[in-house]
Amino acid sequence: MTRWARAHLRSDSIPTFGDAAWCALGDDDPRKLASAVRAAVAWATETAMLPAILAAQLAADDATVLDRIKGASLDVSSAADWSTVATRLRDWQTFVEANPWTERVSA
Incomplete structure:
Protein backbone atom coordinates (compact mmCIF):
# COMPACT_ATOMS: atom_id res chain seq x y z
CA MET A 1 0.00 0.00 0.00
CA THR A 2 1.38 3.41 -0.85
CA ARG A 3 2.11 6.19 1.63
CA TRP A 4 -0.59 8.22 -0.10
CA ALA A 5 -3.22 5.56 0.62
CA ARG A 6 -2.03 5.13 4.21
CA ALA A 7 -2.37 8.86 4.79
CA HIS A 8 -6.04 8.68 3.76
CA LEU A 9 -6.77 5.68 5.96
CA ARG A 10 -5.78 7.34 9.23
CA SER A 11 -9.35 8.45 9.93
CA ASP A 12 -11.27 6.80 12.72
CA SER A 13 -14.64 5.32 11.93
CA ILE A 14 -14.41 4.86 8.18
CA PRO A 15 -17.82 3.79 6.84
CA THR A 16 -18.18 0.95 4.36
CA PHE A 17 -17.88 2.22 0.80
CA GLY A 18 -21.30 2.77 -0.77
CA ASP A 19 -23.48 2.10 2.29
CA ALA A 20 -26.03 4.56 3.71
CA ALA A 21 -23.55 6.10 6.17
CA TRP A 22 -21.07 6.68 3.35
CA CYS A 23 -23.73 8.23 1.11
CA ALA A 24 -24.75 10.57 3.95
CA LEU A 25 -21.23 12.02 4.20
CA GLY A 26 -20.47 15.24 2.41
CA ASP A 27 -18.27 15.02 -0.66
CA ASP A 28 -15.58 17.01 1.15
CA ASP A 29 -15.59 14.72 4.22
CA PRO A 30 -12.18 12.97 4.43
CA ARG A 31 -13.89 9.78 5.67
CA LYS A 32 -15.70 9.48 2.32
CA LEU A 33 -12.39 9.54 0.45
CA ALA A 34 -10.84 7.23 3.05
CA SER A 35 -13.63 4.72 2.46
CA ALA A 36 -13.09 4.83 -1.30
CA VAL A 37 -9.34 4.43 -0.83
CA ARG A 38 -9.85 1.46 1.52
CA ALA A 39 -12.18 -0.19 -1.04
CA ALA A 40 -9.65 0.41 -3.82
CA VAL A 41 -6.77 -1.00 -1.77
CA ALA A 42 -8.85 -4.06 -0.87
CA TRP A 43 -9.76 -4.61 -4.53
CA ALA A 44 -6.17 -4.15 -5.71
CA THR A 45 -4.82 -6.46 -3.00
CA GLU A 46 -7.42 -9.13 -3.72
CA THR A 47 -6.85 -8.85 -7.47
CA ALA A 48 -3.08 -9.15 -7.07
CA MET A 49 -3.30 -12.05 -4.64
CA LEU A 50 -6.17 -13.95 -6.26
CA PRO A 51 -4.05 -16.15 -8.55
CA ASP A 61 -8.15 -29.69 -3.23
CA ASP A 62 -5.86 -31.85 -5.39
CA ALA A 63 -4.19 -33.24 -2.28
CA THR A 64 -7.60 -34.04 -0.80
CA VAL A 65 -8.69 -35.82 -3.99
CA LEU A 66 -5.44 -37.80 -4.13
CA ASP A 67 -5.88 -38.86 -0.51
CA ARG A 68 -9.44 -40.02 -1.28
CA ILE A 69 -8.31 -41.91 -4.39
CA LYS A 70 -5.54 -43.58 -2.39
CA GLY A 71 -8.04 -44.57 0.30
CA ALA A 72 -10.46 -45.96 -2.26
CA SER A 73 -7.65 -47.87 -3.95
CA LEU A 74 -6.59 -49.41 -0.66
CA ASP A 75 -10.21 -50.34 0.12
CA VAL A 76 -10.65 -52.04 -3.26
CA SER A 77 -7.32 -53.86 -3.07
CA SER A 78 -8.14 -55.25 0.37
CA ALA A 79 -11.75 -56.13 -0.50
CA ALA A 80 -10.89 -59.46 -2.13
CA ASP A 81 -8.10 -61.88 -2.86
CA TRP A 82 -7.56 -60.59 -6.38
CA SER A 83 -5.19 -63.37 -7.45
CA THR A 84 -7.94 -65.88 -6.65
CA VAL A 85 -10.47 -63.80 -8.59
CA ALA A 86 -8.11 -63.60 -11.59
CA THR A 87 -7.46 -67.35 -11.46
CA ARG A 88 -11.21 -68.08 -11.43
CA LEU A 89 -11.83 -65.73 -14.38
CA ARG A 90 -8.95 -67.25 -16.35
CA ASP A 91 -10.19 -70.77 -15.58
CA TRP A 92 -13.73 -69.83 -16.65
CA GLN A 93 -12.48 -68.28 -19.89
CA THR A 94 -10.40 -71.39 -20.61
CA PHE A 95 -13.43 -73.60 -19.94
CA VAL A 96 -15.70 -71.51 -22.23
CA GLU A 97 -13.12 -71.59 -25.02
CA ALA A 98 -12.91 -75.39 -24.69
CA ASN A 99 -16.71 -75.77 -24.41
CA PRO A 100 -18.39 -73.18 -26.69
CA TRP A 101 -21.81 -74.65 -25.96
CA THR A 102 -21.62 -73.06 -22.47
CA GLU A 103 -21.75 -69.53 -23.82
CA ARG A 104 -25.05 -67.74 -23.33
CA VAL A 105 -27.02 -66.90 -26.43
CA SER A 106 -29.90 -64.43 -26.41
CA ALA A 107 -33.17 -65.72 -27.72
Whole structure:
Protein backbone atom coordinates (compact mmCIF):
# COMPACT_ATOMS: atom_id res chain seq x y z
CA MET A 1 0.00 0.00 0.00
CA THR A 2 1.38 3.41 -0.85
CA ARG A 3 2.11 6.19 1.63
CA TRP A 4 -0.59 8.22 -0.10
CA ALA A 5 -3.22 5.56 0.62
CA ARG A 6 -2.03 5.13 4.21
CA ALA A 7 -2.37 8.86 4.79
CA HIS A 8 -6.04 8.68 3.76
CA LEU A 9 -6.77 5.68 5.96
CA ARG A 10 -5.78 7.34 9.23
CA SER A 11 -9.35 8.45 9.93
CA ASP A 12 -11.27 6.80 12.72
CA SER A 13 -14.64 5.32 11.93
CA ILE A 14 -14.41 4.86 8.18
CA PRO A 15 -17.82 3.79 6.84
CA THR A 16 -18.18 0.95 4.36
CA PHE A 17 -17.88 2.22 0.80
CA GLY A 18 -21.30 2.77 -0.77
CA ASP A 19 -23.48 2.10 2.29
CA ALA A 20 -26.03 4.56 3.71
CA ALA A 21 -23.55 6.10 6.17
CA TRP A 22 -21.07 6.68 3.35
CA CYS A 23 -23.73 8.23 1.11
CA ALA A 24 -24.75 10.57 3.95
CA LEU A 25 -21.23 12.02 4.20
CA GLY A 26 -20.47 15.24 2.41
CA ASP A 27 -18.27 15.02 -0.66
CA ASP A 28 -15.58 17.01 1.15
CA ASP A 29 -15.59 14.72 4.22
CA PRO A 30 -12.18 12.97 4.43
CA ARG A 31 -13.89 9.78 5.67
CA LYS A 32 -15.70 9.48 2.32
CA LEU A 33 -12.39 9.54 0.45
CA ALA A 34 -10.84 7.23 3.05
CA SER A 35 -13.63 4.72 2.46
CA ALA A 36 -13.09 4.83 -1.30
CA VAL A 37 -9.34 4.43 -0.83
CA ARG A 38 -9.85 1.46 1.52
CA ALA A 39 -12.18 -0.19 -1.04
CA ALA A 40 -9.65 0.41 -3.82
CA VAL A 41 -6.77 -1.00 -1.77
CA ALA A 42 -8.85 -4.06 -0.87
CA TRP A 43 -9.76 -4.61 -4.53
CA ALA A 44 -6.17 -4.15 -5.71
CA THR A 45 -4.82 -6.46 -3.00
CA GLU A 46 -7.42 -9.13 -3.72
CA THR A 47 -6.85 -8.85 -7.47
CA ALA A 48 -3.08 -9.15 -7.07
CA MET A 49 -3.30 -12.05 -4.64
CA LEU A 50 -6.17 -13.95 -6.26
CA PRO A 51 -4.05 -16.15 -8.55
CA ALA A 52 -1.88 -17.28 -5.64
CA ILE A 53 -4.92 -17.84 -3.41
CA LEU A 54 -6.67 -19.90 -6.09
CA ALA A 55 -3.49 -21.88 -6.82
CA ALA A 56 -3.12 -22.74 -3.14
CA GLN A 57 -6.78 -23.73 -2.91
CA LEU A 58 -6.50 -25.94 -6.00
CA ALA A 59 -3.35 -27.58 -4.63
CA ALA A 60 -5.13 -28.32 -1.36
CA ASP A 61 -8.15 -29.69 -3.23
CA ASP A 62 -5.86 -31.85 -5.39
CA ALA A 63 -4.19 -33.24 -2.28
CA THR A 64 -7.60 -34.04 -0.80
CA VAL A 65 -8.69 -35.82 -3.99
CA LEU A 66 -5.44 -37.80 -4.13
CA ASP A 67 -5.88 -38.86 -0.51
CA ARG A 68 -9.44 -40.02 -1.28
CA ILE A 69 -8.31 -41.91 -4.39
CA LYS A 70 -5.54 -43.58 -2.39
CA GLY A 71 -8.04 -44.57 0.30
CA ALA A 72 -10.46 -45.96 -2.26
CA SER A 73 -7.65 -47.87 -3.95
CA LEU A 74 -6.59 -49.41 -0.66
CA ASP A 75 -10.21 -50.34 0.12
CA VAL A 76 -10.65 -52.04 -3.26
CA SER A 77 -7.32 -53.86 -3.07
CA SER A 78 -8.14 -55.25 0.37
CA ALA A 79 -11.75 -56.13 -0.50
CA ALA A 80 -10.89 -59.46 -2.13
CA ASP A 81 -8.10 -61.88 -2.86
CA TRP A 82 -7.56 -60.59 -6.38
CA SER A 83 -5.19 -63.37 -7.45
CA THR A 84 -7.94 -65.88 -6.65
CA VAL A 85 -10.47 -63.80 -8.59
CA ALA A 86 -8.11 -63.60 -11.59
CA THR A 87 -7.46 -67.35 -11.46
CA ARG A 88 -11.21 -68.08 -11.43
CA LEU A 89 -11.83 -65.73 -14.38
CA ARG A 90 -8.95 -67.25 -16.35
CA ASP A 91 -10.19 -70.77 -15.58
CA TRP A 92 -13.73 -69.83 -16.65
CA GLN A 93 -12.48 -68.28 -19.89
CA THR A 94 -10.40 -71.39 -20.61
CA PHE A 95 -13.43 -73.60 -19.94
CA VAL A 96 -15.70 -71.51 -22.23
CA GLU A 97 -13.12 -71.59 -25.02
CA ALA A 98 -12.91 -75.39 -24.69
CA ASN A 99 -16.71 -75.77 -24.41
CA PRO A 100 -18.39 -73.18 -26.69
CA TRP A 101 -21.81 -74.65 -25.96
CA THR A 102 -21.62 -73.06 -22.47
CA GLU A 103 -21.75 -69.53 -23.82
CA ARG A 104 -25.05 -67.74 -23.33
CA VAL A 105 -27.02 -66.90 -26.43
CA SER A 106 -29.90 -64.43 -26.41
CA ALA A 107 -33.17 -65.72 -27.72
